[in-house]
Amino acid sequence: MALTDSTDGTIRSADVIEADHAAVMHSWSAQGHLPPFEIAGGSGSELWDHDGRRYLDFSSQLVFTNMGHGHPRIVEAIADQARQLATIAPATANATRARAAQLILDRAPEGFDKVFFTNGGADANENAMRLARLVTGRDKIVSRYRSYHGNTGASIVATGDWRRQSNEYARGHVHVFGPYLYRSEFWASTPEEECERALHHLERVIQCEGPGSIAGILLETIPGTAGIMVPPPGYLSGVREIADRYDIVLILDEVMAGFGRTGEWLALDAHDVRPDLVTFAKGVNSGYVPVGGVMIDSWIAHEFDERVFHGGLTYSGHPLAAASIVANLTAMAEEGAVENAATIGRDHLGPALHRLAEKHAVVGEVRGTGVFWAVELVADARTRTPLADAQVAAVKKACQERGVLVFPSANRIHMVPPCLVSPQEVERAVAALDEALGTL
Numbered sequence: 477m478a479l480t481d482s483t484d485g486t487i488r489s490a491d492v493i494e495a496d497h498a499a500v501m502h503s504w505s506a507q508g509h510l511p512p513f514e515i516a517g518g519s520g521s522e523l524w525d526h527d528g529r530r531y532l533d534f535s536s537q538l539v540f541t542n543m544g545h546g547h548p549r550i551v552e553a554i555a556d557q558a559r560q561l562a563t564i565a566p567a568t569a570n571a572t573r574a575r576a577a578q579l580i581l582d583r584a585p586e587g588f589d590k591v592f593f594t595n596g597g598a599d600a601n602e603n604a605m606r607l608a609r610l611v612t613g614r615d616k617i618v619s620r621y622r623s624y625h626g627n628t629g630a631s632i633v634a635t636g637d638w639r640r641q642s643n644e645y646a647r648g649h650v651h652v653f654g655p656y657l658y659r660s661e662f663w664a665s666t667p668e669e670e671c672e673r674a675l676h677h678l679e680r681v682i683q684c685e686g687p688g689s690i691a692g693i694l695l696e697t698i699p700g701t702a703g704i705m706v707p708p709p710g711y712l713s714g715v716r717e718i719a720d721r722y723d724i725v726l727i728l729d730e731v732m733a734g735f736g737r738t739g740e741w742l743a744l745d746a747h748d749v750r751p752d753l754v755t756f757a758k759g760v761n762s763g764y765v766p767v768g769g770v771m772i773d774s775w776i777a778h779e780f781d782e783r784v785f786h787g788g789l790t791y792s793g794h795p796l797a798a799a800s801i802v803a804n805l806t807a808m809a810e811e812g813a814v815e816n817a818a819t820i821g822r823d824h825l826g827p828a829l830h831r832l833a834e835k836h837a838v839v840g841e842v843r844g845t846g847v848f849w850a851v852e853l854v855a856d857a858r859t860r861t862p863l864a865d866a867q868v869a870a871v872k873k874a875c876q877e878r879g880v881l882v883f884p885s886a887n888r889i890h891m892v893p894p895c896l897v898s899p900q901e902v903e904r905a906v907a908a909l910d911e912a913l914g915t916l
Contacts, residue, residue, distance in 0.1 A: 579801065598628040682722060826845075839852070850890050
């Protein structure tokens with residue numbers, strides 16, 4: 477049916493859901509069991525559907541609306557750019573693209589010279605791995621089992637979770653376990669032990685694979701979908717030392733964690749580490765237009781001064797995406813979004829979630845930083861048995877019924893609001909989660 481078939485010409489939520497489910501193939505889903513949920517509009521941390529139901533968005537969708545929904549400066553920048561120049565081939569120099577690259581490099585580690593723009597985070601990681609292979613002449617990429625790097629050919633194989641297993645078409649990928657003290661693979665009892673043993677495990681895998689065969693180590697600075705595991709002190713600097721020891725390129729994936737999400741401009745800013753490549757997407761423009769990219773250290777960038785880089789995308793550095801980046805990063809700086817994310821995490825969201833852990837036995841661990849938090853749910857606090865999928869789904873549903881959208885992943889509820897979320901909105905969302913957990 478057409479969406480305007482109702483007698484008064486209005487659009488109803490049920491009509492949108494019916495039309496969408498009939499014609500759209502949805503990702504990571506069995507198409508006969510899609511959720512009956514739709515959204516018509518949004519502003520800030522709020523969303524609403526066509527029937528007028530309103531929700532607090534503590535999922536930031538797929539953790540990307542860092543500046544919230546409908547931010548007028550970003551919307552206007554896209555519209556202004558569309559009126560001036562809607563599109564141009566990537567080989568042509570463009571002022572908006574150049575400005576976007578410079579604003580990104582202003583937040584990159586010192587000495588980073590270039591940005592290679594992509595269409596999203598998956599192909600950002602794809603091209604970072606390509607760069608590492610080209611400059612080293614090696615093939616293998618080491619990444620973690622608890623990770624998600626995207627759904628393109630090599631990025632999905634670099635991913636460690638279940639989605640990799642039916643998509644293993646790329647070669648040269650090796651996986652390791654990273655630090656995760658709550659479910660330690662290393663029989664550790666302290667963060668220091670977990671860090672030391674995880675680093676030892678990484679180096680031994682590299683040695684056994686043959687250091688001369690490994691082009692890069694690809695890590696999410698803070699794993700996102702895999703569980704928001706903030707690395708223990710010394711881990712990332714230890715990885716850097718191992719990479720240097722064997723002349724391996726270190727790639728940090730900041731697709732989800734970057735640009736304000738952790739209360740820092742980049743998550744790596746809170747750790748003593750300098751990578752060779754940094755991938756980004758999502759938060760760089762709050763997801764308003766598809767875009768991603770790779771920040772490139774000078775030594776790698778200059779490898780291609782006289783040598784052709786065998787990589788390219790039709791929409792690389794698209795003017796509309798570039799305009800959204802410029803507006804987003806400018807607004808973030810001028811409106812104190814990064815500072816607000818840090819304050820919210822430290823003074824409001826973090827403490828409130830820890831109080832839930834004290835109240836509900838089903839909460840095994842709370843961890844996070846900024847506006848990037850995971851609540852891990854367990855069936856038994858002693859054995860740490862993960863809560864069943866159906867019960868996690870019930871928590872998500874109960875939150876939604878109370879007007880709050882959360883981001884479930886495995887046995888966790890991720891609380892990941894926009895960077896400009898208010899303390900009052902945090903209080904409202906945590907109260908909904910509190911009630912939802914009580915229904916178990």
